[in-house]
Amino acid sequence: MFENAIALDSKVHAKCKMVxxxxxxxARNTLSAPLSATEVVKASREFPIFFPTKGHFLPVAQMGYRKNGNLYVDxxxxxxxxxxxAHLRRFPFVLGARGEAGQYVLMVERSLISEDGDGEPLFENGGVPEGxxxxxxxxxxxxxxKELTRTEALLKPLRDADILVPRTYNITQGExxxxxxxxxxxVDAEKLAALDDATLAAWVRSGLMAxxxxxxxxxxxxxxxxxxxN
Structure with a gap:
């Protein structure tokens, strides 16, 4: 999604606009999206939701299973x-990490900004227009x-509980x-049910069980x- 993202600069892009x-x-080749905790229930009505084996530990909505195969883009x-x-709704903007931890710079898809034609100006008088x-x-x-950071902290007990099992899903048609x-x-349902009552109660109260x-x-x-x- 963000292969051609560039950092926005009020001087360099002073005359640029966007429609x-x-x-x-x-999003055709975006097959998965990390979710914040506030998104999970809504997303669960549409997509299979999994947990990753590496990287940031966040719920992941799976939207397809082959290249250029997002099943929800016609x-x-x-x-x-x-x-x-929200991972898709943020496009064409994304936060790029700066050198210092927790510091970010606003970036945008290069092809969608231009000094020519119509559109909403990115900057005015050297600054960011209010609203x-x-x-x-x-x-x-x-x-x-912030939501993703909170979600990763919320899910830490799940990661530590040793109730997750790896899965590979193969999609076949005939041979x-x-x-x-x-x-x-x-989540392994049997391992989940075997957790002690105090743990399960804590997960219910924190929102993790939902x-x-x-x-x-x-x-x-x-x-x-x-x-x-198919």
Whole structure:
């Protein structure tokens, strides 16, 4: 999604404008999206939700199983699911890490800004216009980053409880393999039920159990995705 992202600069891009679009073509090859805790229940009604085996430990919405195969972007570039993860909604903006920990710079997809034509200006008089596109993007991305950080902390007990098991999903049609999803983990229901009452109660109170249950229910969406892809 962000292969051509550049850091925004009020001097370099002083005259640049942008036209926002509902075209989701950019997401055709985006097959998964990290989720904040506040998104999980809504996302679980649409997508299978898994947990990663490496990297940031966040719930992941799976949206396809082969290259350029996001199952929720149609031929016209329209989004067809009822819910759109914040990971996609932030496009064409993204936060890029600076040298210092916790410091970020606002970045944007290079091809979508221009000094020519119509659009909303990114900067005015050397600064960020109040309520303008840059300020809105900064607010959205800052909130999203905070939500992801809170979610990773919320999920730490799940990661430490040793109730996750690895899964590989192979999608076949007859003898042909259409695709595979690897490096994912799911909650083992038997191991979950074997946890002590104090742990389960703590998970209910913290909101972690709601995420776990949404994840388990979401796995039924895997069959729906197989049908969408065939």
């Amino acid at each position: 926002l679009s509902n075209d989701m073509t950019f 031929e016209q570039g329209a989004w067809t699911a009822r819910y759109k993860p 303008g596109i840059v300020e809105r993007a900064q607010a959205f991305l800052t909130d999203f980053q 042909e393999t259409l695709g595979a999803v690897r490096d994912l983990q799911v 995420i776990v249950m949404a994840h388990l229910h979401s796995l039924d969406n895997w069959n729906s995705q197989k049908n969408l892809g």
